[in-house]
Amino acid sequence: MMVFMNGEETRTITSPPVRSSARDADADADLRTPRTRAWMTRLVIVGIVLTALNLRPAITSSGALLEEVRDGLGMSGSVAGLLTSVPPLCFALFGVMAPRLARRFGLAAVVAAGMLAIGTGLVVRPFAGSTAGFLVATAVALMGIAVSNVLMPVIVKRWFPDRVGSMTGLYSMALALGTATAAAATVPVTRALGGSWQAGLAVWAALAAVAVLPWLPLVRAKGTPLSAAGTAPAPVAGTVTEGRQEPAPLRITRSRTAWALAVFFGLQATAAYITMGWMAQIFRDAGVPAGTAGLLLAVTMVMGVPLAFVIPRLATRLPHQGPIVIALGLCGFAGYAGLYLAPAGGAWAWALLLGISNCAFPLALTMVGMRARTGAGVAQLSAFAQSTGYLISIPGPLLVGVLYQHSGGWGLPIALMAGLMVPQVVVGVLAGRDRTVEDEAAATR
Incomplete structure (x- = not known):
């Protein structure tokens, strides 16, 4: 495969695909018709959006009701801290499995x-009845999130190689909309359902x-880049296939x-999960009502939309993406300083800054x-950066x-959060340099 990318523009050189059978050839030809390609593209976009909406409500909904969950299950502060650490643990353990599962069963099947x-x-x-049961069921949900986390960049790269920026943005x-909606709506929904935190979750x-x-239709549509199991992508618009042989890892x-990207991913994830798990509690301890604290968390999350x-x-x-890394880091420093000095007085401003x-x-x-440069490279880098980062x-x-x-x-927790911003900015600047992992890996052989 030879793909040359510059920003959002892609130039592709196509060579004839190797067909495993006449049936595969006919199926791929059908999938390349404009009408079929159009509905499949729309379906992929819908799938990406709906999947992204589901990648954080499991976390922010429990964060909004953390006090009720702790009281209902008899959790201590340390155990509640363990609960907020379960998401990155599951993402690290299960995310690394995603590329192998996708090769075996196909991208669409694994995401479904x-x-x-x-x-x-x-x-x-919510109905497990014990802290252990709650954690195990949470881990099941997070397993689904983990594999989808890793595979979304791969799907974007394979199906929209000339629109990586815009589709990643969508x-x-x-994802930010789903995060914010769960943070804002969980408390009101719980009240509407009779005050049961179990129903609210x-x-x-x-x-x-x-x-x-x-x-589901993409799983059944054989020959597409999303249904292929253990094969290179079919030659649809914007992708290239030189055969069924999978490239060497x-x-x-x-x-x-x-x-650098893995460490940057890990440090930004640290900040994000501390925010999602504890920020509402920080505001509640400062005297902010529970409903308002949930809204503040939602504001932080909705800034991402x-x-x-x-x-x-x-x-x-x-x-070079370093200037963006630095700007985001400065907003984080300012937000943590505000939480330390006047958590309730400037709550809305701190929520906005931390959201940025x-x-x-x-x-x-x-x-x-x-x-x-390649879809296979993105799959490996995504799995490595996310699993190591988490x-x-x-x-x-x-x-x-x-x-x-x-x-x-x-005081001490907020100081820790602010201190972690320093290495996050440093490694983010290093990860933002204009180079590819394929070139670096080849240079060290």
Whole structure:
């Protein structure tokens, strides 16, 4: 495959595909007709948006009701910190499996199964009746989120190779919208359902059930880049296939950019999961009512809706993404300083600043697509950066819970959050340099 990318423009050189059978050839020919291609493209876009909407409600809904969950299950502050560390742990453990599962069963099948796992976990966990059961059911939902997290950049790269920035922006915007909606609506929905925190958490399973639907026709549509299992993508618009032979895996650990991107991903994830798990509690402890605290968390999350669309498009037009990393880091410093000095007095301003800072996530996803030239390279880099990054992020939320419980306040936890911004900016600047993991891995042989 030879693909030359410059920003959002892609020039493709196509060579004849190797057909495994006449039936495969006929199927691929049918899929390349304009009418079929058009409806499949629309279906992929719908699937991407619905999937993205489901990638954070499992986390922010429990964050909005953390106090009720703790009281209902008898959790200590340290155990609650463990709960906020479960998402990155699951993302690290299960995310690394995503490329192998996709090669075996196809991208669409794995994402559909992921949405089903999310729905199942969200239905079961509120009624598990114990802390252990709650954590296990949460892990089931997070397993579905983990594989979808890793595969979304791969789907964007394979289906929209000439629109990586705009499609990553759409995906990130939908993800931020789902995050913010769950944060803002969980408390009011719980009240509308009679004050039951179990019902308030379980209701989000319905959204996951809807997200399964658009992937099912793509699983059945043989010969597409999303249904292929263990094969190169079929030659649809914007992709190239030189045969069914899968490219040799990269030695991804030899790339300094891959490591920088993994650490950047891990540190931004640390900040994000601390925010999602603890920010509402910080405001509530400062005297802010529970409903308002949920709205403040929603404001932080909703900032990602417009910015998640703008930042990836801007990033693909810059030769170096370092200036964006620095700007986001400065917003984070300002937000944490405000939380430390006047958490209730300037609550809305701190929520806005931290919402801007959390847009390091769509920037990291965009850099995953930009730091590799091929779909296979993106799959490996996405799995490596996300799995390694989430491993790095595991101690952060847990440490915040321990510091909060043993110090009796939020001063030390907030100081920790601000301190982690320094290495995040440094590695983000390194990850933003204009180079690819394929070139770096080859240079070290």
